[in-house]
Amino acid sequence: MKGFTLRRLGGSDLRVLEKIAFEIFYPSSLVAREVMQSYRLYFKKGHGNRKIEKSVDDWISIEYYVLVEDKTKRIVGITGLYRINWGSPDSFWLGWFGVDKAFRGRGLGTELLAMTERIAKERGAKYFCIESSDFPANQHAAKLYTEMDYKKFGPIPNYWPGFRNERYGLVIFIKKL
Numbered sequence: 001m002k003g004f005t006l007r008r009l010g011g012s013d014l015r016v017l018e019k020i021a022f023e024i025f026y027p028s029s030l031v032a033r034e035v036m037q038s039y040r041l042y043f044k045k046g047h048g049n050r051k052i053e054k055s056v057d058d059w060i061s062i063e064y065y066v067l068v069e070d071k072t073k074r075i076v077g078i079t080g081l082y083r084i085n086w087g088s089p090d091s092f093w094l095g096w097f098g099v100d101k102a103f104r105g106r107g108l109g110t111e112l113l114a115m116t117e118r119i120a121k122e123r124g125a126k127y128f129c130i131e132s133s134d135f136p137a138n139q140h141a142a143k144l145y146t147e148m149d150y151k152k153f154g155p156i157p158n159y160w161p162g163f164r165n166e167r168y169g170l171v172i173f174i175k176k177l
Contacts, residue, residue, distance in 0.1 A: 001067075001108070001111045001112075001115070003069065003070050003071065004067055004068065004069055004070060004076070004077075004108070004111075005067070005068050005070055006065050006066075006067050006068075006079075006112070006115050007065065007066060007068060008063070008064070008065055008066075009039065009042070009064035009065060009066050009078075009080075011043045013066055013075060014036070014039055014040065014043070016075050017035075017036065017039060017066070017075065017078065018032075018036055020075060020078065020100055021035040021036055021078070021096075023100060023101055024078065024098030024099070024100065024101070025098065025137075026101075026137070035078075035096045038095075038096065039064065039096075042062060042064060059084065059085055059086060060082050060083070060084055060085060061082060061083045061085055062080060062081075062082040062095060063080055063081055063082070063095075063119070064078070064079075064080035064095060064096070065078070065079050065080060065115075065116070065119075066078055066079075067079070067099070067108065067112055069103075074100075075100075076099060076100045076102075076103045076108065077098065077099040077100065077103070077108060077109075077112050078096055078097065078098055079094070079095065079096070079097045079112050079113070079115070079116045080094070080095025080096055080097070080116070081093065081094060081095055081116055081119060081120050081123075081125075081128075082095050083123075083125075088127070089124065090124060090125055090126040090127060091125065091126070091127045091128075091129060092120040092123065092125040092127070092128055092129070093128075093129045093130070093131065094113070094116060094128065094129070094130045094131075097112070097113070097116070097130075097141075098141075099112060104140075109141075109144050110144060110147075110148065113144065113145075113148060114148070116128075117175075117177060120177065121177045125177055126176065126177055127174060127175070127176055127177065128150075128174070128175050128177055129172060129173065129174045129175075130145055130150065130172065130173040130174075131170070131171075131172060132145070132170075132171045132172070132173060133155070133159070133160045133168045133169060133170060133171055134154075134155045134168050134169040134171055135160070135168045142171070142173075145173040146173075148175070149175055150173035150174060150175045151173065151174050151175070152171060152172075152173055153171070153172045153173070153174065154169055154170055154171040154172055155168075155169025155170060155171045156169055156170040156171075157169045
């Protein structure tokens with residue numbers, strides 16, 4: 001992707017990521033907080049430099065990445081992948097994923113997801129899965145997944161808690177790589 005570089009998430013990125021997470025996952029500040037908690041735990045457990053195939057000591061193996069605009073060195077996207085170690089070794093899942101609102105509509109989400117799929121395939125993935133919801137703010141993401149040949153399963157109603165006692169359905173997208 002011209003003008004952008006995908007690199008592993010570094011511990012020094014956490015401060016910047018907090019702002020970006022709240023923008024990407026707006027209006028759900030609960031999700032943004034969960035994202036940041038996941039990133040902090042990732043570094044606390046020492047996963048920052050390990051590849052998925054080397055991270056089998058926990059129930060889940062994770063790699064996180066950031067998309068950086070070359071000219072400004074600004075982080076404009078986040079992505080990751082994980083494998084559930086007690087699950088199928090050839091099924092990988094999309095980690096926290098999103099593009100800064102100021103950079104949407106340029107095809108970066110499509111490119112970022114394709115890059116993440118390639119990394120998963122390099123790590124041995126035959127299937128790539130995405131856990132999502134039918135929360136209205138996720139409509140653009142769901143459209144992207146469908147356009148990139150993911151099959152939709154669900155929703156399982158009332159799975160995720162929402163705002164003001166609302167509940168949202170769990171949706172899974174799966175693609176054979």
